[in-house]
Amino acid sequence: MDFYYFSISNNTKIEYYNYKMRKITFEYSEKCDLKSFIVNVLGGDDNGNTISCNNKLYTGNHFVSNVQDGISAILIDGKYKDDVYIEQRIVDENIIGLYYFNAEQCVDITLDNSIKLNNTQSTNLLLVDVGLPIDFLCRKGTTIYSVCIFVKKEFIKRFIKQIILYDPSLNALFNESKRSILFNNYLSENSLELLNDFKKTTYNSPFYEFYFKALVFELLNDFFIQIQGDNYFIQNN
Numbered sequence: 001m002d003f004y005y006f007s008i009s010n011n012t013k014i015e016y017y018n019y020k021m022r023k024i025t026f027e028y029s030e031k032c033d034l035k036s037f038i039v040n041v042l043g044g045d046d047n048g049n050t051i052s053c054n055n056k057l058y059t060g061n062h063f064v065s066n067v068q069d070g071i072s073a074i075l076i077d078g079k080y081k082d083d084v085y086i087e088q089r090i091v092d093e094n095i096i097g098l099y100y101f102n103a104e105q106c107v108d109i110t111l112d113n114s115i116k117l118n119n120t121q122s123t124n125l126l127l128v129d130v131g132l133p134i135d136f137l138c139r140k141g142t143t144i145y146s147v148c149i150f151v152k153k154e155f156i157k158r159f160i161k162q163i164i165l166y167d168p169s170l171n172a173l174f175n176e177s178k179r180s181i182l183f184n185n186y187l188s189e190n191s192l193e194l195l196n197d198f199k200k201t202t203y204n205s206p207f208y209e210f211y212f213k214a215l216v217f218e219l220l221n222d223f224f225i226q227i228q229g230d231n232y233f234i235q236n237n
Contacts, residue, residue, distance in 0.1 A: 021083040022057060028090045028097060028150055035064055050203050057082055060144075061203060065212055070152040073216045079143045086136040090129055094153050098223060099134070100187065101125040102145040102195055108137035126187050128223075145199065149216055159224050191222045 035051060044051040044062065051062045060078015067073055090097050101107070111127075111134055127134060130153075138144065153174055187195075198215045201208060 021085055023085045023087065025087040026089060028088075028095060029092045049209055053078065055081075057084060063203070063208075063212060065209055065216070067149075067213050067216050070155040071149065071216065071220075073147060073149045073212070075212065076144055076146040076148070080138050080140060082140050084138050086138060088129065088134040088136070090131050090150075093131065095130075096151050096153055096156055097127075097129040098149040098151070098219070099125075099127045099129065100147045100149075100191065100195060100219065101127075102192075103138075103142060107139075107142065107144075110135040126191070126223075145195070147195065147215070147219065149219065151220070160227070188222055188226050191219055191226075194218050194222070 035046060035049075039046050039051060043055045044053040049064050051064070053060060053062070058078055058080055060076070063075040063077075065073050088097070088099070109125075109127075111132060157174055194215060198211065201211050205211070
């Protein structure tokens, strides 16, 4: 199941930062093909599920996996050679996005065009998105290691409803009339350890996709554990 549509604009004036830079818009739906976008627009080389890029904007790798029916994921591992403004948009009402970030430099983040997390040290950042716009300003030289997981609501709902300490506020994640962000400003120690361990896996490993799928399930499992605590908030509109 593919969830992706992407577009790129050069030298777009970003009003909030008041100067021109490249802008990339990520729109997640079930109709589109991430691999084609990266290969055709970013100039990447298609090596199976791994797409390698090296151009004026970006150098690094993307890894794409349809983990199972209802779950899809991207790993982004690279460095930006210029300032870039990234727009993340979920356009399908039945999808939840989990964004795990590990960056060496600070990233400016805007949630729902109003909540600004400027100069966020994103080595410990998790955002869970159910349709609200999330924008990122990655400055020249920023190195990103990110796992983005896209899950159908029905898949998550089956598990969340079984949580013993279930918080009724989590119902906002499944309210069709609202969009919401569940925000956690740090990763759990377990999730961070999972990501750091997976970094050691080389892309040419014959079992790379198997390991990546295992990582996705382990991160999801830890997410279900963490939302039983008080270390998150939900914003709706």
